[in-house]
Amino acid sequence: MIEVVEVGxxxxxxxxxxxxxxxxxxxxxxxxxxPAAALANRVVGNDxxxxxxxxxxxxxxxxxxxxxxxxxxxxxxxxxxxxxxxGAELRVxxxxxxxxxxxxxxxxxxxxxxLGSRSTDTLAWVGPAPVExxxxxxxxxxxxxxxxxxxxxxxxxxxLRVHPGPRADWFADDVLDxxxxxxxxxxxDSNRVGLRLEGERLPPRRDDELASEGMVLGAVQVPPSxxxxxxxxxxxxxxxxxxxxxxxxxxxxQCAQLRPGEEVRFTPAPPPASGGARP
Numbered sequence: 001m002i003e004v005v006e007v008g009x010x011x012x013x014x015x016x017x018x019x020x021x022x023x024x025x026x027x028x029x030x031x032x033x034x035p036a037a038a039l040a041n042r043v044v045g046n047d048x049x050x051x052x053x054x055x056x057x058x059x060x061x062x063x064x065x066x067x068x069x070x071x072x073x074x075x076x077x078x079x080x081x082x083x084x085x086x087g088a089e090l091r092v093x094x095x096x097x098x099x100x101x102x103x104x105x106x107x108x109x110x111x112x113x114x115l116g117s118r119s120t121d122t123l124a125w126v127g128p129a130p131v132e133x134x135x136x137x138x139x140x141x142x143x144x145x146x147x148x149x150x151x152x153x154x155x156x157x158x159x160l161r162v163h164p165g166p167r168a169d170w171f172a173d174d175v176l177d178x179x180x181x182x183x184x185x186x187x188x189d190s191n192r193v194g195l196r197l198e199g200e201r202l203p204p205r206r207d208d209e210l211a212s213e214g215m216v217l218g219a220v221q222v223p224p225s226x227x228x229x230x231x232x233x234x235x236x237x238x239x240x241x242x243x244x245x246x247x248x249x250x251x252x253x254q255c256a257q258l259r260p261g262e263e264v265r266f267t268p269a270p271p272p273a274s275g276g277a278r279p
Contacts, residue, residue: 025124069084217233
């Protein structure tokens with residue numbers, strides 16, 4: 001068991017997400033910064049599907065009742081395994097940059113899965129409840145010793161690469177050029193559902209109603225305000241506003257680490273290679 005001594009603004013259990021259930025109205029969920037969560041699991045010897053803790057703006061203190069290997073990655077995380085002795089505490093401080101840190105424990109956080117995943121979905125609250133102080137989290141059996149591993153350099157942030165969306169024709173012909181030329185700011189009401197942006201409006205040139213249709217991770221939806229919203233892991237399976245673009249999956253980790261008030265820019269994604277799949 002791992003005892004939760006203190007928590008910050010939000011701590012949730014996350015794995016790679018809940019796949020194949022969108023037709024039932026169940027969001028995907030999963031770690032927002034997927035590369036950081038995968039790295040945390042890798043350095044403590046876990047499997048890729050093991051659950052970790054996603055920590056918003058630090059404030060987490062854990063205590064081990066038995067010795068275990070742990071790792072902290074993402075915002076401010078060193079990205080290496082460390083031994084947590086019996087009775088010792090792990091503190092995840094508020095990071096100097098970024099938003100979300102990931103804590104992996106050798107063996108994985110072994111809460112009961114819901115619909116095939118241990119991820120907490122903050123839209124419908126499917127899955128484990130948010131982690132609170134005083135909780136005791138079960139830990140699985142470690143599979144192997146942490147392997148020798150040189151942590152890679154953190155990826156460099158940059159403009160979010162976007163592909164044309166299925167409803168780009170609802171806007172002016174130059175809408176993607178305008179989207180990529182503008183500078184947006186992350187809104188204070190952004191969360192795991194979506195990155196809400198403030199900046200140049202993108203009003204549609206059509207005023208008829210769009211029937212609800214399926215949404216994908218990274219969809220850039222434009223509501224009546226004209227302010228784009230990038231759908232993240234807890235996004236609803238359907239939506240009724242036009243999707244002007246889709247963020248490339250390789251860049252979605254940046255959305256997990258952008259703080260309110262920070263600048264966001266877009267850039268056209270290169271066309272897929274012949275035979276390659278589009279997001």
